[in-house]
Amino acid sequence: MTDTQAWSYFLLTVVAALILTVAPMPFDVPDWIRNLKPDWIFLCWFFWIVFQHERCSLIMAFVVGLILDVLYDEPLGINSLLLLALVFAGRLSLRFIQASVGLRSSIAVLILCFLVTATKSLFLAVTLDVDVPVSSVVMPPIATLLWWVLLIPLLNSEHSQFRDSVQ
Amino acid sequence: MALRSVQTIQNIHLFLALLISSTLLLAISANTKYLTPVETAIRWFAQPIVYIAQLPANAKEAAGSYVVSMDELHDRNDQLLKEVSRLNATMADLAQARTTIAELRDALGYVNEHRRNQVLSEIVQVNPNRQRLEVIINVGDKQGIEIDSGVLDPWGVYGRTVEVFPNTARVLLLNDERHATPVLVSRTRQYFIASGNGPDEPLTLDNVNLSSDIQVGDAVVTSGLGGVFPEGLVVGVVETVTDIVSESIKRVTVTPSAQLTAKSYLHVISSAEQP
Numbered sequence: 001m002t003d004t005q006a007w008s009y010f011l012l013t014v015v016a017a018l019i020l021t022v023a024p025m026p027f028d029v030p031d032w033i034r035n036l037k038p039d040w041i042f043l044c045w046f047f048w049i050v051f052q053h054e055r056c057s058l059i060m061a062f063v064v065g066l067i068l069d070v071l072y073d074e075p076l077g078i079n080s081l082l083l084l085a086l087v088f089a090g091r092l093s094l095r096f097i098q099a100s101v102g103l104r105s106s107i108a109v110l111i112l113c114f115l116v117t118a119t120k121s122l123f124l125a126v127t128l129d130v131d132v133p134v135s136s137v138v139m140p141p142i143a144t145l146l147w148w149v150l151l152i153p154l155l156n157s158e159h160s161q162f163r164d165s166v167q
Numbered sequence: 168m169a170l171r172s173v174q175t176i177q178n179i180h181l182f183l184a185l186l187i188s189s190t191l192l193l194a195i196s197a198n199t200k201y202l203t204p205v206e207t208a209i210r211w212f213a214q215p216i217v218y219i220a221q222l223p224a225n226a227k228e229a230a231g232s233y234v235v236s237m238d239e240l241h242d243r244n245d246q247l248l249k250e251v252s253r254l255n256a257t258m259a260d261l262a263q264a265r266t267t268i269a270e271l272r273d274a275l276g277y278v279n280e281h282r283r284n285q286v287l288s289e290i291v292q293v294n295p296n297r298q299r300l301e302v303i304i305n306v307g308d309k310q311g312i313e314i315d316s317g318v319l320d321p322w323g324v325y326g327r328t329v330e331v332f333p334n335t336a337r338v339l340l341l342n343d344e345r346h347a348t349p350v351l352v353s354r355t356r357q358y359f360i361a362s363g364n365g366p367d368e369p370l371t372l373d374n375v376n377l378s379s380d381i382q383v384g385d386a387v388v389t390s391g392l393g394g395v396f397p398e399g400l401v402v403g404v405v406e407t408v409t410d411i412v413s414e415s416i417k418r419v420t421v422t423p424s425a426q427l428t429a430k431s432y433l434h435v436i437s438s439a440e441q442p
Contacts, residue, residue, distance in 0.1 A: 015216065023220040024293050031367070058178065062185045066192075070209045071216070072296045073337075076202050077192030084186055127197045131344075131365060 017044035035139035049090035113141035300343035317436040323401035323424030349392035369420040
């Protein structure tokens with residue numbers, strides 16, 4: 001994979017994640033199914049941090065975060081802050097993941113996604129004075145984990161910098 | 168070694184600068200409106216993403232409206248003819264009622280109310296954030312829509328516009344926690360404020376005294392105060408009335424008449440006077 005191709009794939013997946021994030025669910029879908037929607041941006045970003053960390057530049061995280069703020073109609077900066085924190089925490093977690101990519105990366109996804117979701121929910125609950133149901137904090141990390149399991153085989157592909165670093 | 172380099176944030180200054188910028192943006196946007204133009208600019212940039220995300224739902228809807236069997240079309244046609252007949256009868260009654268009201272107003276010396284235009288619109292986007300009950304509709308500034316225009320669906324009050332763009336507008340739903348509507352109870356003509364309580368929750372009437380005469384089943388309509396909605400539009404029906412003696416108030420919940428979770432055509436009350 002050339003550098004240009006890698007950048008193209010990265011940008012395509014980020015745009016796809018943004019589209020999936022705002023794609024509407026039918027009006028009559030029950031809340032429990034609605035909450036099973038994974039955090040597509042987290043999934044995409046964490047995958048690229050592990051797969052080819054250099055794609056996930058800090059400026060990119062900042063810009064995508066701002067777009068996400070507007071798409072979600074949340075205070076400007078909240079998603080940028082969380083994405084920057086994710087880049088930082090994701091890179092730190094690489095050493096932890098190294099020993100057992102399947103199990104440990106899943107644990108990292110579950111914990112980090114929960115922290116991101118919980119932090120955002122807590123912030124919105126405090127600043128906007130809205131009730132955030134527990135299910136909307138707990139279910140997205142679980143749904144994200146289920147999708148992450150499908151991505152694990154890609155981490156061992158020949159294009160993965162993660163695999164190179166382990167070797 | 169490679170892993171160690173991966174684990175280090177290579178540009179710590181940039182990281183800190185962006186972290187501080189995000190925090191500053193957050194502090195400003197959470198407490199002031201200074202960043203609204205920036206948000207509007209980013210929203211323009213992000214519009215294609217929203218458009219693409221809506222394509223499957225729009226395609227499904229379009230396919231649903233074009234691919235139907237002949238029998239289904241006949242059934243629909245029959246239903247529509249019956250509906251037209253029923254509506255014609257209702258219109259005749261309404262015309263009679265309007266004449267009576269006009270006569271009564273004349274007799275009582277009321278000044279005629281300004282009649283307002285209603286602009287038909289369609290929902291083009293639903294806010295994916297479940298804590299923000301908002302939709303985007305396909306009419307905006309160019310169609311005469313302004314901020315704080317009332318929005319109705321075929322069943323009652325739906326919400327009000329909170330942001331207007333050239334061809335679209337953002338509508339805050341009636342049951343959003345930030346929405347409050349001046350209302351009156353039709354039977355007693357007592358004034359209240361109906362507040363939203365979030366998704367799937369009924370509205371509540373604020374500060375209802377224990378002595379207030381409110382019964383389950385009472386119709387709640389707009390009071391005309393506040394200037395967003397004219398008087399008399401259906402808001403909902405009183406669902407429960409509970410005395411809270413310790414606080415000397417009644418807790419009154421109202422089921423909204425509008426179908427807030429259904430996709431339907433919406434009418435936006437335009438400030439432009441009807442010719």
